[in-house]
Amino acid sequence: KTVNLRIQAMNKYLDCMGKSRLRLKSVKVQQRSYLENVISNADYVFLKNKLKKEENQEWYFVVRFLAATGARVSELIQMKVEHVQMGYFDIYTKGGKIRRIYIPKALRKEATEWLGKVNRTTGYLFLNRFGERITTRGIAQQLKNYALKYGLNEKVVYPHSFRHRFAKNFLEKFNDISLLADLMGHESIETTRIYLRRSSAEQQEIVDKVITW
Incomplete structure (x- = not known):
């Protein structure tokens, strides 16, 4: 395209x-008949738990916010501490429309505790080592580094992969594709339909399990 x-x-x-x-x-x-390079839920859980166990709070929350809000990485870096307090973040799209990115209750509670411990009450949520707003490239590179560190497939550990994970998990728990299209900011519901498809890894797993003849 x-x-x-x-x-x-x-x-x-x-x-x-x-x-x-x-x-x-x-x-x-x-048009592919499957989703390519989507992080599995198991790998997502493994990654966030590893980061949490090592008390790597900032990157734990980068991963959590990407997967639990469905935000694009360009949207994530615009999020502020104030948005966590409000529970949502409004994005103005090209057509002049407003898309609201919701921050789930459990994530809000956890993030508020973290921000309280590091004494942050205002400003951008995710900062680099210089105390400035992190870049999209910085996030992508660091996620790749963690994939290598923890032995995960680096092809599925990239910012947009967690947006895909959000969509897949949402449809599994609440099968409303129209609502998902609104949450993700898709102009057309046809764009969202791809999440009804399985990833190539999921297709392979089903074929291996089902076909025994």
Whole structure:
């Protein structure tokens, strides 16, 4: 889809320059029948428990907030201590619409205790070692480091993977795809339908278990 957007822009430019004969054809989008590179619930639980056991509070909460709110990493870094106190974070989307990211009660309680211990009452929630707001790249790299440290598949330990996990877990516990689309900020419910599919690892597990003939 991203490639096609670039091609579309190039074609508009070529039209403008009077070189329409050089127009590029769009690429056919191949829809997969499975979700790729989604962290399993077991690996998510393993990772958060490891971080908690080692008292690595900040990164424990990075993982928890990604998986329990469904926030994009670009949204996560905008969250503030005040949002934890309110229990939600409002994002203004491109179309001028407001999307509300809810912070679940259990996570709010836990995060409030952590913030109280480190004496933080205001400002961005996740900071780097210089006390400045952490970057999306910083989060992605550090998650990769923890994957290597704990022997997890680094291909499934990246920020967006936890957003996928949120969606999968939500549908398993509350099967309302329309509500999930709203929570995730999807323009179309068709985008959300992919979460009704199983990951390639889940498909493999079912095939191995079911097919015995």
